[in-house]
Amino acid sequence: MKGLDGREKRAGSEMHLPNLYPENDSDAPPAPEYCIDGSSIGNFARFINHSCQPNLFVQCVMSSHNDVKLAKVMLFAADTILPLQELSYDYGYRLDSVVGPDGKIVKLPCHCGAPDCRKRLY
Numbered sequence: 001m002k003g004l005d006g007r008e009k010r011a012g013s014e015m016h017l018p019n020l021y022p023e024n025d026s027d028a029p030p031a032p033e034y035c036i037d038g039s040s041i042g043n044f045a046r047f048i049n050h051s052c053q054p055n056l057f058v059q060c061v062m063s064s065h066n067d068v069k070l071a072k073v074m075l076f077a078a079d080t081i082l083p084l085q086e087l088s089y090d091y092g093y094r095l096d097s098v099v100g101p102d103g104k105i106v107k108l109p110c111h112c113g114a115p116d117c118r119k120r121l122y
């Protein structure tokens with residue numbers, strides 16, 4: 001995918017957004033695409049690494065409204081997490097989905113160490 005304002009854009013980020021319209025609804029707007037950019041401000045989630053065998057999963061949550069643009073991106077435990085165990089989630093990149101400013105595909109090796117590691121984040 002093309003860069004977003006000079007930054008890399010994660011493909012498939014819309015995967016976690018709920019579809020509020022019936023399938024094949026011609027009145028439905030195109031699926032929204034978002035980029036959460038933690039380069040200048042963020043919270044503890046900035047320090048959570050990717051794992052191909054994560055102990056967290058990501059879910060968009062709307063509680064007091066139905067505006068998907070204001071959904072909270074929340075992390076939930078996918079398993080019992082013992083004290084001092086590293087938290088991780090699957091960043092969800094599609095391989096070859098990140099394109100650098102020069103138009104070339106950017107590849108990032110994965111070091112999560114999971115037995116079934118996909119070997120690359122993207």
Ligand SMILES: C[S@@+](CC[C@H](N)C(=O)[O-])C[C@H]1O[C@@H](n2cnc3c(N)ncnc32)[C@H](O)[C@@H]1O
Nearest residue numbers: 045046047048049050051109110111112113121
């Ligand atoms: C949200 S930060 C995670 C925290 C980061 N490791 C740090 O020390 O601040 C995401 C970046 O961490 C690195 N990273 C996270 N998980 C990784 C993994 N499994 N293998 C290689 N690099 C990873 C990548 O550079 C990625 O862009």
